[in-house]
Amino acid sequence: MNRGSAVSPWVMVWHDEFEGDRVDPAKWDFDIGNGFYDYRSNLWIAGWGNEELQYYTAEPANVTVKDSLLTIRAVKESLHGCGYTSARLKTKKRDGTLLFSTLYGRVEFRAKVPWGKGLWPALWMLPASDAYGGWAASGEIDLMEIVGDKPHEVLSSLHYGSGYPKRTLHTNVHPLPGNSSVSDWHVYAAEWEPGEIRFYVDDVLAATERFWWSCSKTRDGAGLEARRASDLNPWPAPYDQPFYLLMNVAVGGDFPGVPTPETQFPAELVVDYVRVYDKVGGYGEAKPIGAGRFPWQKQR
Numbered sequence: 001m002n003r004g005s006a007v008s009p010w011v012m013v014w015h016d017e018f019e020g021d022r023v024d025p026a027k028w029d030f031d032i033g034n035g036f037y038d039y040r041s042n043l044w045i046a047g048w049g050n051e052e053l054q055y056y057t058a059e060p061a062n063v064t065v066k067d068s069l070l071t072i073r074a075v076k077e078s079l080h081g082c083g084y085t086s087a088r089l090k091t092k093k094r095d096g097t098l099l100f101s102t103l104y105g106r107v108e109f110r111a112k113v114p115w116g117k118g119l120w121p122a123l124w125m126l127p128a129s130d131a132y133g134g135w136a137a138s139g140e141i142d143l144m145e146i147v148g149d150k151p152h153e154v155l156s157s158l159h160y161g162s163g164y165p166k167r168t169l170h171t172n173v174h175p176l177p178g179n180s181s182v183s184d185w186h187v188y189a190a191e192w193e194p195g196e197i198r199f200y201v202d203d204v205l206a207a208t209e210r211f212w213w214s215c216s217k218t219r220d221g222a223g224l225e226a227r228r229a230s231d232l233n234p235w236p237a238p239y240d241q242p243f244y245l246l247m248n249v250a251v252g253g254d255f256p257g258v259p260t261p262e263t264q265f266p267a268e269l270v271v272d273y274v275r276v277y278d279k280v281g282g283y284g285e286a287k288p289i290g291a292g293r294f295p296w297q298k299q300r
Helices: none
Strands: 010-016 029-031 035-038 043-046 054-056 063-066 069-079 082-086 088-090 105-112 119-127 140-145 153-161 167-175 186-193 196-201 204-209 243-251 267-279
Touching: 010 105, 054 243, 069 088, 069 243, 082 243, 105 119, 105 140, 119 267, 140 186, 140 196, 153 186, 153 196, 153 204, 167 196, 167 204, 243 267
Parallel strands: 054 082
Antiparallel strands: 010 267, 029 088, 035 043, 063 069, 069 082, 069 267, 088 243, 105 186, 105 267, 119 140, 119 243, 140 153, 153 167, 186 196, 196 204
């Protein structure tokens, strides 16, 4: 199996090739259940905040390692009131202990991705700590996700801005060439430097991001929209803090919609490797902020 590496000037500093017969607990932990407790609002957030339908487990029915491949499997079955089970792996333990995080670098996943109405597989990153406040004031980096019934398009996204509900989302759509689909092997990568994030599919540049912002202002636990430059955290916040890695297959939710009878289960996300590289010689200063409009500025 092809296990190509990133070219200079990157040097690998962390990886998982999924050798052995189980998920390495020194590298990955699992989210469990169908939601989380938001301590800022003192509320239980069901469906992971997106009306998702799956119950995450760490069971062999939902996650396996075999033949140097990790498989995350979404299954149509009932568990604890949910109609589906799946798995979400992350390099941060449920007690908050970090197993791995990175500030800048090249992050890449080689994967085959399931598709179908109502499926929401993703390879992504979240902040190691909410240094600038709750989601999405501290950011989110999505290397790969799909609209479940569009297998010939790959999405890469940044979430930033103020805390929910005043977050901002910028998504790039990358059409796969020829007859290729997400169910084929592809390498999804992000190269993250101060003031710039570049997304790649099979080493083809899919998008370059140079504009974002972060505001920590809140009222009653909810984020407030920035209205002046003094409301902003210093550039290049929030993407100047360490982030950790996640892989999952969600089912349903506001983004992909509800599965139909044509959606095939089990739906399998197969990952060949995850590799993280550091830049030889370091990163230098943050690049200047790119063209864009802040919320308080009138659109032309």
